Amino acid sequence: MLLVTWNTQWCCGLDKVVSPRRIVEGARALGDFDVLCLQEIAVNYPALAGGPGHDQPALLRELLPGFQFFYGPAVDEFTAAGRQQFGNLIATRLPVKQVRHHPLPWPADEGVRSMPRMCTVVTVADPRLGPVRVMTTHLEFFSKPQRMAQARALHALHAEAVGQAKAPPAPSSDGSPFQSKAHTGEAVLCGDFNLVATDPEYGLLTQAAGRSTLHDAWAALHGAAPQPPTFLVHDRTYGPVPIACDFVFVSEGLRGRVKRTAVDGATQVSDHQPVLVELG
Template sequence: MKLVTWNTQWCCGNDGIVSPRRIVDGARQLADFDVLCLQEIAVNYPRLRGDASGDQPAQLAALLPGFQLFFGAAVDEWEGGERRRFGNLIATRLPVAQVQHHPLPYPPDAGVRSMPRMCTVVTVTDPALGPVRIMTTHLEFYSKVQRMAQARALRELHAQYSAQAAAPPEHSSDGSPFQGKVHTGRAVLCGDFNLEAREPEYATISAEGDDAPLWDAWRLLHGKQPHPPTFRIHDRTYGPDPVACDFVFISDALKGKVRRLWLDGETQVSDHQPVAVELA
């Protein structure tokens, strides 16, 4: 299974052009992906740089024939009588078992710029790996208080899913909403975490000594070698130096399945760089 994760900056490149097509083309150049996880997907935000007034989930669906797309809006608001949405999207050509959207904590942090955040979870069935829980998210950039609360919530969410897999509820095949679900300990958590590997939120998410650890795919392959930067490489609007903040975490059940992790450090069709991982 090949997965690509990318913060698209509402599909806006460093040249100010908004183009979902360039995002899809860039992801395809990076990998023949089975799963595509995108952050910062917009619906009807004309005042964003480059004009994101379109319905980007619909545009992406047209560009990805053969894929199912699942959009989770972290922000769902009305302005001037018009609905606007902003969030994460998972597209996959693998069979889908279930989809869930989880709002993440949004504690007060007075006077600090922020917006709501969420995690989209899609359980797919890979022919070689079996059921895999794909989780994609985008944590708060400005508020450290909110970012830590969100990191803890992701840990709790993964632990809950893992516990359900270990001790599933009563099975039912009655065709009701209570009917049996696909529970799996095999999971991938990816996205833009807006933090570096040296920060406490990173340790909170990974919690490698926990009963349900999450392993950084880069470190599984490369040990203590520094992560390649994924942000502020070509555009220094948000800081002076390049940093790595887009990660792929792997559950314990998939720890031995990571074959490769690579990225495109050259593309400028977003202010972040896309990251790909292969599990086999």
């Protein structure tokens, strides 16, 4: 399974050109992906992207025939501009077993700029790996308490799914919503976490919890060698030095299946760099 994750900055390059096509082309340049996880995908935000009514999930769907699309807007609001949405998207050409969208905690942090955050989960059936939960998210940038609460929630979501896989509900084949689901302990958690590997939130995400432990895919393959930076590489608007804050974490059973990792440090069609992980 080849997966690419990318914070697209609403498909806006450093040249201020908004182009979903360039995002797809950039992701394909990294590899012939089976799963594409994108953060900051916008619908009808004229101030950000493409003018009134600009529907980026629809545009991306046209660019990737043969893929199924699952959009998880963390922000879904009605304003004078109409309905506006902003969030994460997973596109895959693998068979899909289940889809879930989990709003993440948004505790009060008075006077600090913030917005709602979401984790979108798509369970795919890989012919070699079996069922895998692909989880993509984008944590809060400005509020550290919110980001910590969101990291804690992600850890709990994975632990809950592992528990379901170990002790599944009663089987059912009655065709109702109670029918048996594809429970699996194997997962990939990816996205823009707005934190670095020395932050306590990173430690929480990778905290040992039996078989529910998540491991940094880059570290699984490269040990202590630092991941190349994925943010502030070509533009320093939000900080003085490049950092790695876009990660791919894998479950215990996939840790030894990480075959390749890569970061495209050259592209400037977003203010983040895309990350590729190959599992085999």
